[in-house]
Amino acid sequence: MVYQRINSNRKINMSFLELQNITKIYPNGTKAVNETSLNIDNGEFVVFVGPSGCGKSTLLRMIAGLEDITNGEISLDGNVINNIDPSERDVAMVFQNYALYPHMSVFNNMAYGLKNRGISKEEINNKVNDVAKLLEIDQLLTRKPSMLSGGQRQRVAMGRAIVRNPKIFLFDEPLSNLDAKLRNQMRLEIKRLQRQMGVTSIFVTHDQTEAMTLGDRIVVINNGIVEQVGTPKEIYSKPNTKFVAEFIGSPQMNLFNCKIENGIAHIADMRINLNNSANIDDASLGIRPDDILISDNGQHTCVANLVEYLGSDMIIYSKIGDQEFSCKLSSKINLNAGDTFKFDISNTLVHLFDNTNGSRV
Amino acid sequence: MKFKPLEILTHIILILGVLLMVLPIWFSFATSTHDNVSIMTEGMKFFLGESFSQNYNEVLNEKGGWSEEVTAARMFVNSFIMALGIATLKVVISAMSAYALVYFRFKLAVPIFWLIFITLLVPLEVRIFPSYKIVSDLGLTNTYTGLILPLVASATATFFFRQFYKTIPDELLESAKLDGANSWRFFIDFLLPLSKTMLAAMFIFMFVYGYSQYLWPLIMTTDEKYWTVVMGMKIIFTENYEGVALPRTGERFAYIILSMLPPVLVVVILQRWFIKGLIQTEK
Numbered sequence: 252m253v254y255q256r257i258n259s260n261r262k263i264n265m266s267f268l269e270l271q272n273i274t275k276i277y278p279n280g281t282k283a284v285n286e287t288s289l290n291i292d293n294g295e296f297v298v299f300v301g302p303s304g305c306g307k308s309t310l311l312r313m314i315a316g317l318e319d320i321t322n323g324e325i326s327l328d329g330n331v332i333n334n335i336d337p338s339e340r341d342v343a344m345v346f347q348n349y350a351l352y353p354h355m356s357v358f359n360n361m362a363y364g365l366k367n368r369g370i371s372k373e374e375i376n377n378k379v380n381d382v383a384k385l386l387e388i389d390q391l392l393t394r395k396p397s398m399l400s401g402g403q404r405q406r407v408a409m410g411r412a413i414v415r416n417p418k419i420f421l422f423d424e425p426l427s428n429l430d431a432k433l434r435n436q437m438r439l440e441i442k443r444l445q446r447q448m449g450v451t452s453i454f455v456t457h458d459q460t461e462a463m464t465l466g467d468r469i470v471v472i473n474n475g476i477v478e479q480v481g482t483p484k485e486i487y488s489k490p491n492t493k494f495v496a497e498f499i500g501s502p503q504m505n506l507f508n509c510k511i512e513n514g515i516a517h518i519a520d521m522r523i524n525l526n527n528s529a530n531i532d533d534a535s536l537g538i539r540p541d542d543i544l545i546s547d548n549g550q551h552t553c554v555a556n557l558v559e560y561l562g563s564d565m566i567i568y569s570k571i572g573d574q575e576f577s578c579k580l581s582s583k584i585n586l587n588a589g590d591t592f593k594f595d596i597s598n599t600l601v602h603l604f605d606n607t608n609g610s611r612v
Numbered sequence: 613m614k615f616k617p618l619e620i621l622t623h624i625i626l627i628l629g630v631l632l633m634v635l636p637i638w639f640s641f642a643t644s645t646h647d648n649v650s651i652m653t654e655g656m657k658f659f660l661g662e663s664f665s666q667n668y669n670e671v672l673n674e675k676g677g678w679s680e681e682v683t684a685a686r687m688f689v690n691s692f693i694m695a696l697g698i699a700t701l702k703v704v705i706s707a708m709s710a711y712a713l714v715y716f717r718f719k720l721a722v723p724i725f726w727l728i729f730i731t732l733l734v735p736l737e738v739r740i741f742p743s744y745k746i747v748s749d750l751g752l753t754n755t756y757t758g759l760i761l762p763l764v765a766s767a768t769a770t771f772f773f774r775q776f777y778k779t780i781p782d783e784l785l786e787s788a789k790l791d792g793a794n795s796w797r798f799f800i801d802f803l804l805p806l807s808k809t810m811l812a813a814m815f816i817f818m819f820v821y822g823y824s825q826y827l828w829p830l831i832m833t834t835d836e837k838y839w840t841v842v843m844g845m846k847i848i849f850t851e852n853y854e855g856v857a858l859p860r861t862g863e864r865f866a867y868i869i870l871s872m873l874p875p876v877l878v879v880v881i882l883q884r885w886f887i888k889g890l891i892q893t894e895k
């Protein structure tokens with residue numbers, strides 16, 4: 252593959268992109284990013300995920316150089332890039348609305364960055380054609396962006412980034428303008444291309460499914476603070492904070508407010524033995540909807556208030572005391588709204604959080 | 613093809629409008645092809661006459677003015693240079709100043725913009741004496757520079773360019789930056805091509821504005837070599853009219869028709885851009 256980045260001359264012992272205590276305060280006093288530190292290895296695909304307004308895009312834009320850094324240091328490939336102009340950073344970005352150049356043909360859109368680097372016409376031609384073939388847009392090179400469909404625009408935007416062969420790819424919610432089917436398709440394609448080229452990538456999204464499927468590692472951000480960094484599996488199976496627990500996973504994790512005395516959780520009149528010796532007055536007991544085990548000889552009994560049928564699965568909404576919860580189970584089980592059902596909550600599958608600081612116990 | 617009543621009505625209105633615009637010009641043109649005697653005795657003409665080449669030849673080549681040195685052809689050239697200079701510089705300067713106002717976020721951008729805008733309240737006619745004083749102190753009377761320079765700043769065009777630039781999404785600038793474009797390249801490679809329609813429109817307006825200047829060239833020029841068409845309209849072919857001679861109406865109409873040509877040409881040439889821009893919305 253022509254577009255494999257040559258990495259042999261890079262220093263191996265240090266991470267490729269380093270963020271150290273990055274803080275961003277806007278002129279109006281809003282703190283968008285607070286003391287964030289992060290190390291990203293060469294070739295890694297990292298996803299920043301969080302609710303809108305959490306600072307994930309700001310962080311990405313600071314890496315790109317489109318936003319000033321109030322405090323802290325960013326270094327890329329061993330060089331501090333805080334004060335380096337975005338044009339000199341050798342990063343490529345795919346924007347949410349693609350930001351294609353409306354007055355240029357697809358070819359020129361892709362060639363523009365190369366022209367500015369003083370690359371010869373012949374080489375530009377070769378590179379653009381190679382990338383266009385890779386992305387299957389070689390038929391569209393003479394068209395203007397206004398004549399392309401959403402998916403094609405997305406590909407051109409990707410092509411424009413790829414053809415530059417940058418040190419790092421930055422994606423700012425690039426899939427959010429596509430319809431659901433196209434989104435899944437492009438998601439796979441982005442993943443495939445990233446694997447193929449091995450270019451370090453950062454992908455910003457608010458969609459936890461995208462984050463889980465794309466990332467080698469996920470960075471969950473909330474209110475400008477990194478809540479947790481880890482592989483999708485780590486984040487799903489061992490969320491560090493209540494926020495991460497709620498944010499990752501669909502349907503959402505059930506969180507019961509409860510009191511824990513000597514390792515026994517009190518949820519309304521239900522008791523769950525956690526098999527430890529914890530004593531917390533104000534705790535949250537979390538269990539994923541698909542970890543609730545429904546069986547005829549379960550310890551607990553509840554009434555199904557609502558049943559949502561999803562084809563292979565169904566989701567049951569019920570209540571313990573006045574706290575709502577949901578459980579996901581195979582739709583082969585015959586259960587209708589209004590029926591009672593029995594279930595168990597295994598103490599190996601629960602997540603316990605202290606409500607005073609939201610952290611995992 | 614069948615027309616609905618409303619369509620017929622709108623077409624009648626349009627045709628009336630066209631006639632209202634075109635007929636006076638046609639009358640002028642038809643009259644300009646007759647000799648002075650028949651115009652004097654029979655009034656305005658609707659049909660073409662036989663003196664076309666004689667009248668137009670006289671207009672272009674007869675030396676007029678008090679010194680009998682300046683020809684109408686010369687005045688056309690002068691006006692063309694003046695209008696071209698004014699239009700080009702106005703468009704270039706206002707596009708660039710709007711660029712500075714919108715994209716270089718310095719603190720005083722807004723006050724400065726309003727300061728520029730306020731100059732709309734002070735047209736050349738109001739500041740004509742101070743302007744004349746400055747230009748004559750600089751020794752620029754009777755030069756093209758003197759004719760053009762005081763008119764090259766345009767608040768209107770700056771305003772229009774500013775409004776247009778503000779509609780261009782920020783991502784375009786950011787993306788261009790990441791592609792290695794500096795501010796100059798962004799202006800040349802992005803803003804200018806994107807505002808093509810705007811540039812053409814502004815150029816047309818400003819050309820006509822420059823072309824129809826009367827007071828400024830009148831005050832600025834004492835040397836007949838720098839006379840412009842609009843000035844000439846008042847002066848040329850009137851100097852021999854002293855009661856006995858026939859008024860040279862045919863030549864004067866010919867002069868008027870010719871004086872309309874340069875702006876018409878500019879519109880005809882630039883309208884292709886204009887219409888192209890209207891058809892393809894490139895945003």
